[in-house]
Amino acid sequence: MSVTAHEMKLEHPLRHMPRQLTATQQDSLPGRYSLAVQVLSMAAFSLAFLGWLNEAWLKLFDNPFWLNRYTEYAVILAFGLWRIRAERNAYTRRRLLILVTAVSVLWWGMPVLAALVEPHVGYPWKTPIFPSVHVPGTLTFFLVLVAVLLFGRRVICGFNCPCVGIRETVGFAFRDRSVRGEWAWKLRHSKWFFFAYYAGVMIVTQYPPTATSIGFVGGFYALVAVTYFGSFFIAPLVGNRFYCRYLCPYGATFGLLNHAGFYGIQLDAAKCNDCRRCEQVCDMGIPVWQQGKINGRVTGIEDCMGCARCVVSCPTDALEIRDVRNLFKPTLKQNASHLLKRAPQPETPRHEPAARPAAERRNDWQEIYVRPSLADIAEQASRCLDCGVPGCRNACPLENRIPDWLQAAARGDVIAAAEIAHATSPLPEVCGRLCPQQRLCEGGCTLAEPDRYPGGNAVTIGAIERAIVEHALEQGWQPAAAAKPLGKSVAVIGAGPAGLACAERLARAGVAVTVYDRDTRIGGLLASGVPSFKLEPTVLERRESVLHTLGIEFVLGVEVDMHRMRALRTRHAAVFIGTGAQRPRTVDVPGQTRAGVHEGLAFLRAVKADGITLDGRRVLVLGGGDTAMDCVRSALRLGASATVVYRGTEAKLRASKREAKAALEEGAAFLFAHKPLAIEGAAQVTGLRCATPEGERLIACDVVILAFGFVADPPAWLVAIEVETDADGRIRIDAQGRTSHPTVYAGGDNTHGPDLVVTALAAGRRAAEAILADLGHGTTTHARRYADATVSRQTP
Known part of the structure; x- marks a missing residue:
């Protein structure tokens, strides 16, 4: 049965705040290990298996003292000491110390140095009635059963089992491969077959041996041996505990006592x-x-x-x-x-980056938020719970490895944090500034649940993402270099978020990439339509330099027409179209041709070009999205009195709460439930007539800015090259960005309509992976391998 958090309403508020040590910091979450560690683990186990197999079955050679049935325990001791030294969780370290000591003494030292005749009941067979492979003596076995009844299965499985010992030490490198899910849980009942067989052996051995019973008991030992060793060899596929979960008859016995005790x-x-x-x-x-x-x-x-x-x-x-x-x-x-023998730690409250005073920032075009210090970053990142099912990552269109880089930031390693952030995001410093984190990653954060944390208490993911990259770049860090050249080239049309994401992934994989754009700067709307107080131009300039180091060539200030498109298709193995959606959405409001009426994007471009002044003017901004907030805040900085006119209620405002709050602080006014009917005036705008719940109203103004959003504006040559579009002009693609043309790909706003920067980045990355796959270089790109490598753990 599955259950979700939304189906469970708590009767009491949370009384105990989260601790400031994450699961990964405690070494309790499965970690990724390097291939070298995995190979070493398999080699060590294979050596132990060879020693046992030859001595017990094959007898092909005389076993030396270092290669026999006891080699397994030597391997457990060697890897166990390594694991104990590397283990950072205090409780697990103590348990491993007990486990390795018990296995070494009881299962290795005593049989070799002080062999004792094991007590038994029933008839003394070739081996004791309870397999010596797992239990040192019949009476000891019964004592263990009593201990399990009182204290649980951990008495043997947690502290004194060689099977667990080798899987907790040698097999630990494969812990993250454990199969999970509903079907994997149901399969656990398979162990009851082995338990029934084991019970039969215990009954049979109470009677004199016969040919049939000898075969029955021998078959049990053979089955245990095959499953015990065989399950380890498939550990890279199914995890280190497959035998314990599905095949162990002794564990099933102890499991029954767990229930009964x-x-x-x-x-x-x-x-x-x-x-x-x-x-x-x-x-x-x-x-x-x-x-x-x-x-x-x-x-x-x-x-x-x-x-x-x-x-x-x-x-x-x-x-x-x-x-x-x-x-x-x-x-x-x-x-x-x-x-863990520790006292509960005090809660660390959420602290958002400080914003400069509104009166100060209204008079300049600098970014409004003060970058947090490394100490502040570490403190806020340490609030991450490192959830087993990370809602932040699931809410991110890029599936950023947020818990991983938060962990790195928490320990003060901004270089590692930046590497992990770049593994999935080509523009993390941009996403940290522009993403609406409240409804994406921070909205998915467990700490953001309003039922428990009134007002929201999410980790400040966006601020940390921005800051770690800024600090890392200032320290001289550069993203990983491109892979070995593949001998293929791809043209990217459009240097906006989708185009840059596609180009970056392709270049990192070794593809020669040339990016074309009609503007003279990279970024698309990031450069032309996002005000400097949200994204300073130096951010994109620095990113362009980083992309150049990957070998990406930029051809800027060039319009791609039909002639050039044909040449690009001939010259390159594939073409990616990421032209965005920059045509203003039309609305039925008469009077839009009057002087003083500006379209939102054109207004923002004019502002960036220093081509407009609004001193003392009365400005109305029509719309309720982030573009409207950009326009009204820009108008305020140009000396105007500015008001947002929105047809919906305040609750339905599409702009992020952060942007609306900043606009309000800087002096913007808001008129909700005002539906524009007409722009009044002769040649020049004099007012805006609106329908309100109280009736029609005329609002005096000097300037009207239309910020109703954008629609796709596909190039005319798309039809000529047989690239299909829908009725709204959006390019038709499959889930990976493939168009109706076999070598033309697309992604971003020109395919799914106006959306967030992060969704455009994700679309560009998917298309890059599709291009690589279609070029014969598979889906496991250099970028994906890089992503895995940056979070791999090198110690067992």
Whole structure:
């Protein structure tokens, strides 16, 4: 059964604020490991397997002392010491120390140095009735059963099992490959077949051996051996705990005692913030959050191995372990704070970047927000909960690795943070400035949930994204160089966000890219239509320099006509069209031809060219989007008194709250529920007649700016080259940006209509990946490999 946070309304507010240590900082989330570590892990296990196989079955050579059935334990010890040294989570480090010590002493040291005759009941077979591979003696086994009944399966699986030992040490590099999901959870019942077989062995061994029973018992040992070793060799595909989850008969035995005994994991719904990190860290694939929210406890406890990763990764102490000790000490809380031996840390409040005083910024064109210091960045980034299901990343059209670069920023490594940000975004410093984070990444942040955090408490993702890139570039960092040239070239028409994203991904993969644009600067609307107080020109100039280092050639100030388009198709393997949507949307408001009426984009371009003055003028801006906010704030800086006239209510204002708030602070007025009927005046504008809920109203003005948005304006030559468009002039593409022409691709506003910068960037990146695939270079581009490499962890 699946359940969502929206289906669960809490009766009590959150009482315990999140802790300032993320799951990744605690080493509880699965990490990515380098190929070298993975190869070393497989080689070490293969060596142990070879020693066991030859001594137990093949007998092809005399096993040396370093290559026999005990080599597995030596490998566990070697990798275990490595893991213990690298482990940063205090509780997991203690557990690993106990596990490696117990396996080394009980399963390796004692059999070699002090071999004892194992006690048994029933008939003494060739091997003890309970396999010596896993349990050192029959009586010990029964004592273990009692301990599991009292304290849970963790007594053996968490602290004294060689199978877990080798998977927690040698196999740890494959932890992030664990299969998850509903079907993977249902398959867990397969272990009951092996348990039934095991129960049969325990019964058969109470009677004198026969040929049939010997074959029955021998078949069990052979099956255990095949599944035990075979499951490790497929660990790169299915994760390190496949045997424990689906095949282990002994784990199934202990799992039944988990249910019958005192062990359990409880969830306090009032503390849970639905980050679902507990499910992401569970190597056994238990739906901890789902079961806990529904039942108040983990019901699939038979699969819990007692590693406590879910508990120690919980940022709010919502999860706690229960066992027999709670009968005698009801107040015992074995939560993350208890297991990690730390006191709850105080909440770090959300602090947005400071804005310069409105009176000051209204008189200049500089960006209004003060860039935070490295210390401020680290403090705010540390607020990230590192959710198991990151809502921020899911809400981002680029699927930015936000938790990864927040983690790097939290530890003060802005270089690593910038590298991770660039792995998925070609213009992170632009997105940090212009994206409406409140309804994208920050809106998806777990801390933004209004039911728990009135007013919103999301991590300041946008401000951090902008700042890490700025600081990294100032420190001399440059994005990764392009890959080895592929011998292919692509033309990109349009140097706006979509075109730049496509060009950057192609160049990074080794494609020779030439970008054409009719403007003399790169950026498209970023350069011509976004005011300097939101995006300073130096930002795009610096980005152009960075793109040049990738080998991208820019041909600016050139209009691509039919003749040039034909030449580009002949010269290049593919052509990408990212011309945007810059034609003003027409509205039925009479009087638009009067002097003093300006179209929004033309007005913003004139402002940037210093071609307009508005001292003492009364300006009305019609529209309610971000373009309207840009126009009204620009008019204020030009000395006008400016008012936004919007036909809808304040609640339906399409502009981001941040932009509307800035406009209001700077002196803009807002008239809501005012539908423009006509622009009045003779030759010159004198007023605007509007329909309001109280009736018609005439508003005196000197200037009217129409900011109703834009529509696609496809080049006339598209039809000639057989590129299809829809009725609104948008280019028809598939999900990857392919047009009806086999070598022509498109993306951005000219395909999906006017939208956000980040959606145009995502469209350009998808088209680049499609171009690479169609050119025969697959979907695993240099850019994607770079993205994986930047977040790989080099220690086990």
